[in-house]
Amino acid sequence: MxxxxxxxxxxxxxxxxxxxxxxxxxHLTVAFLLGQLVAWVYVWTHRGMSFSRSQAHALVxxxxxxxxxxxxxxxxxxxxxxxxxxxxxxxxxxxxKDTRDTSFLFLAVAVGVxxxxxxxxxxxxxxxxxxxxxVYLTVVRFGDSHRHDGLLRLRLAGPTEPGADLDDVLRxxxxxxxxxxxxxxxxxxxxxxxYRLRLYDPEQTAPLLDDxxxxxxxxxxxxxxxxxxxxx
Amino acid sequence: MQPSDVRGRPRRPLFAGLRRRLFxxxxxxxxxxxxxxxxxxQQRGQVLAEVRGIASIERHRITAPVAxxxxxxxxxxxDTVTVGQIVAALGDExxxxxxxxxxxxxxxxxAEFRRExxxxxxDTAIDRSDRAGGRVADLRxxxxxxxxxxxxxxSTRAEIExxxxxxxxxxxxxxxxxxxxxxxxxPPSRETDLATEHQALGVRIDELRAILTTREIxxxxxxxxxxxxxxASVDPAVxxxxxxxxxxxxxxxxxxxxxxxxxxxxxxxxxxPIGGRVEQVFFRAGERVAAGDVLAVVVEERVRSVVAYVPExxxxxxxxxxxxxxxxxxxxxxxxxxxxxxxxxxVAPTPRRLWRDPQVEEWTLPVRLAAQEGVxxxxxxxxxxxx
Numbered sequence: 001m002x003x004x005x006x007x008x009x010x011x012x013x014x015x016x017x018x019x020x021x022x023x024x025x026x027h028l029t030v031a032f033l034l035g036q037l038v039a040w041v042y043v044w045t046h047r048g049m050s051f052s053r054s055q056a057h058a059l060v061x062x063x064x065x066x067x068x069x070x071x072x073x074x075x076x077x078x079x080x081x082x083x084x085x086x087x088x089x090x091x092x093x094x095x096x097k098d099t100r101d102t103s104f105l106f107l108a109v110a111v112g113v114x115x116x117x118x119x120x121x122x123x124x125x126x127x128x129x130x131x132x133x134x135v136y137l138t139v140v141r142f143g144d145s146h147r148h149d150g151l152l153r154l155r156l157a158g159p160t161e162p163g164a165d166l167d168d169v170l171r172x173x174x175x176x177x178x179x180x181x182x183x184x185x186x187x188x189x190x191x192x193x194x195y196r197l198r199l200y201d202p203e204q205t206a207p208l209l210d211d212x213x214x215x216x217x218x219x220x221x222x223x224x225x226x227x228x229x230x231x232x
Numbered sequence: 233m234q235p236s237d238v239r240g241r242p243r244r245p246l247f248a249g250l251r252r253r254l255f256x257x258x259x260x261x262x263x264x265x266x267x268x269x270x271x272x273x274q275q276r277g278q279v280l281a282e283v284r285g286i287a288s289i290e291r292h293r294i295t296a297p298v299a300x301x302x303x304x305x306x307x308x309x310x311d312t313v314t315v316g317q318i319v320a321a322l323g324d325e326x327x328x329x330x331x332x333x334x335x336x337x338x339x340x341x342x343a344e345f346r347r348e349x350x351x352x353x354x355d356t357a358i359d360r361s362d363r364a365g366g367r368v369a370d371l372r373x374x375x376x377x378x379x380x381x382x383x384x385x386x387s388t389r390a391e392i393e394x395x396x397x398x399x400x401x402x403x404x405x406x407x408x409x410x411x412x413x414x415x416x417x418x419p420p421s422r423e424t425d426l427a428t429e430h431q432a433l434g435v436r437i438d439e440l441r442a443i444l445t446t447r448e449i450x451x452x453x454x455x456x457x458x459x460x461x462x463x464a465s466v467d468p469a470v471x472x473x474x475x476x477x478x479x480x481x482x483x484x485x486x487x488x489x490x491x492x493x494x495x496x497x498x499x500x501x502x503x504x505p506i507g508g509r510v511e512q513v514f515f516r517a518g519e520r521v522a523a524g525d526v527l528a529v530v531v532e533e534r535v536r537s538v539v540a541y542v543p544e545x546x547x548x549x550x551x552x553x554x555x556x557x558x559x560x561x562x563x564x565x566x567x568x569x570x571x572x573x574x575x576x577x578x579v580a581p582t583p584r585r586l587w588r589d590p591q592v593e594e595w596t597l598p599v600r601l602a603a604q605e606g607v608x609x610x611x612x613x614x615x616x617x618x619x
Contacts, residue, residue, distance in 0.1 A: 020565045029270055036263055140259045175252075200252065 019071065024125045027071060028064055032133055035063025036142075043143060054100035056143025057134070061103040064133055065110045068126035072114040083113050104134075149202045150226055151180065152195045154212060155219035165215045173208040174199050190219060197223075281549045281617040284586045285540035285558070285601070289609040290532035292506050294319055296521040297499040300326050305517045305527075313504040313530060320515075320527055322500040331493045338486040345479040352475050367461070374458035381451035388444040392437055399433035406430055508532040535603040537573060540615040541582045541596035550575055550599065554617040558604055561614055570601045570615070586612065 019027075039059040073079040086109055091102070107130050114123035137143070152170075170177045174197045181194035199208070205223055212221050300322040307319050406426040412418035511529040515521055538558060542550065550572075557567035576598035587594050599615075607613060 022565065026270065026273065029266055033263060033267055033270065036259070136262075140255070140262075142259055 019122075021121050021125055024071060024122050025129070027067055028126065028129045031063045031067035032060065032129075035060040038063070039143065052099065053143040054098045057137045058099040058103040060137060060142070061100070061130060061133055062106065064126075064130050065103060065106045068110040068122065068130065069106075069113055071122055071126075072110070072117045072119045074117075076117070079113070079117055083109070086113075107131075149199045150197050150205075151224040152177075152197050152208075152212070152221070153181075153224070154193055154221040156191045156193060157217050157219050166212070166218070169208070169211040169215060170195065170197065172211065173197075173204070275619075278619045279616055280554050280619055281542070281546040283540050283542050283546065283596075283615050285538045285599075285613045285615045286583060286586070287535045287603060287607045287609055287611050287613060288537045288539060290506070290508075290534075290536060291511065292504075292508075292530045292532070293526045294502050294504070294528045294530065296322060296502075296523055296525045296527055298322065298327065298496050299521065299523045300324075300500065301520050302515055302517050302527075305513060305515065307510050307513060307528065309510060309512055311510045312508070312533075313510060314507045315504060317504045318501060319504050319510075319530075320502045320517075322502070322521070324497055324500055327493055327497050327500065331490065331497070334486060334490045334493055338483065338490065341479070341483045341486055345476065345483060348479055349472075349476055352472050356472065370461050371458070374454065374461045377454040378451065378458050381447060381454045384447040385444060385451055388440055388447055392440040392444060395433050395437045395440060399430060399437065402426055402430045402433060502527060504530055506530055506532050508534075531609055533609070535607045535609050538570070538601045538603050538607065538613055538615070540599045540601060540613075541586055541594075542599055543594075543596050544579060546617075547597060549617040550597075554619055556601060557616050557618060558601060558607075559614045559616070560607065561612060564614060567614075567616060568604045570604065573600045573602055575599050 039056045042059060043056055069083055073083055087106065090105060090109060107127070110130075111123050111127045114120075114126055176198040177195050179193070180196045181192070183192040197208075199205070202225065205225065209221055209223060212218055302320055303323040304321045305319070307313060307317075313319065406423065409418050409423045409426055413420050413423045508530045511531045513528045515525070515527050521527065556570045556572055558570045559565070559567040579595050579597050582594040582596045584590070601615065
């Protein structure tokens with residue numbers, strides 16, 4: 001195993017001769033690893049209101065796709081100019097709403113470049129690998145900014161506070177919750193409370209509702225769950 | 233009754249939300265797992281260098297051993313041949329003519345040798361006879377010289393003895409006359425005459441002794457000549473080998489020529505030296521070929537080695553303990569382990585077909601690797617050095 005940074009970098013140096021399918025896989029894998037690292041850093045350091053999951057996915061996929069393009073083009077200056085022109089034309093002429101959509105567009109371009117430069121093996125490996133990366137990112141819900149699964153709204157009759165009973169119930173079913181909204185309807189008749197929840201098991205909402213309804217003073221209860229496939 | 237905490241409020245269920253928590257942790261777990269997989273994969277076999285190489289081609293040329301006309305060509309381009317399979321055959325008419333000519337020349341040389349041998353024997357005999365007669369005459373002359381010189385010495389000694397005797401007689405007479413002259417009986421002139429005669433005889437004796445010495449020297453010289461003549465009277469051996477040697481060598485050379493032609497007759501049937509496939513056949517039956525002409529090229533189907541061309545910037549991997557593996561470009565994911573056999577001594581031009589830019593020449597270091605099964609000669613391969 002490498003014992004220093006220099007040795008590590010030397011170990012990863014693969015700047016030799018013609019490449020085989022194994023070399024393609026190696027390079028694409030490294031691109032994926034580093035792209036995901038970049039995306040993680042982006043997610044962890046993001047301080048905005050919310051970040052786009054598609055942006056996080058695009059960070060990973062673009063690393064893989066650009067690697068495919070560069071492996072196909074290699075030292076060919078003419079090919080490089082051709083790729084540049086094609087990407088520019090597509091980018092400016094195609095209305096794209098989603099960053100992730102752009103990466104898929106670029107993937108198609110990369111496959112075309114690889115096939116056009118007679119790198120059929122690279123084209124196949126690149127297309128399959130990038131597709132698997134996209135599926136993988138979707139399956140593991142990479143970049144999901146959902147810290148909460150849903151919104152619990154309930155009406156409390158009378159001026160009573162939700163109290164410890166509600167906290168206990170929520171603690172029983174949720175890994176985290178926070179009071180989002182407390183509205184007094186006036187005259188002390190009833191109050192409307194809203195909590196953001198993060199359930200232990202998002203599939204198990206009925207027990208939560210039953211337990212909440214069982215708390216004295218709780219009126220109507222509604223739970224609005226947020227689907228992770230939807231962008232916030 | 234539900235469990236309650238210290239203040240009496242209901243407690244949270246023990247495993248409440250566990251599934252949700254696990255689901256939320258899933259991306260982290262997956263990410264970490266993938267990271268470990270990637271690092272583990274890289275650690276297992278990071279590719280240090282990847283270059284192109286070419287499988288070697290072992291070509292064997294089938295050449296004509298002698299000039300001649302092709303009587304038969306039994307293979308065509310891209311045919312498969314086995315070791316020892318007959319590929320072509322040359323006509324042997326020329327070789328038969330050459331062999332006949334060589335035999336005739338050999339017989340001529342042998343006849344010449346026999347003739348020369350007889351001539352040398354006759355000359356040797358004649359020479360020996362002449363030498364014998366001349367030698368006898370010389371010996372006789374030497375003997376006569378010795379005898380003559382000896383006679384001269386004897387005569388000189390005799391004269392010396394005679395003169396000495398006369399001188400003694402004159403001396404006695406002189407002493408008697410001296411007494412008589414002293415008595416006055418004889419005149420002094422008598423004594424003077426006798427004294428003069430005595431002195432003259434002494435001079436004569438001295439002269440004769442000098443002559444004797446000279447004649448004794450003559451005798452010694454004559455005897456030396458006689459002795460030398462007797463030593464040289466032995467006949468010298470006649471060097472027949474030196475006279476006949478060139479003829480023997482020419483005969484031997486011609487015999488070797490005959491053996492060579494016989495050997496070439498055995499070689500006119502051309503066989504494939506290796507098993508493989510015929511890359512190209514350059515001649516057809518009935519065409520004339522010269523000695524050394526390439527008739528066909530056979531490529532060995534089995535690849536013995538692969539040569540990888542390593543850029544100078546990647547030379548460092550050659551000295552490391554990295555594993556080497558080779559793959560066919562048609563199946564670039566199937567790498568087979570290979571072993572480095574040798575590394576070239578110098579950076580050399582890369583084969584043009586491996587240049588990345590056809591206009592830019594490249595220089596690389598050739599590295600020879602053991603070949604794998606299924607590689608076609610001359611094909612390009614992928615070579616990797618992996619940690």
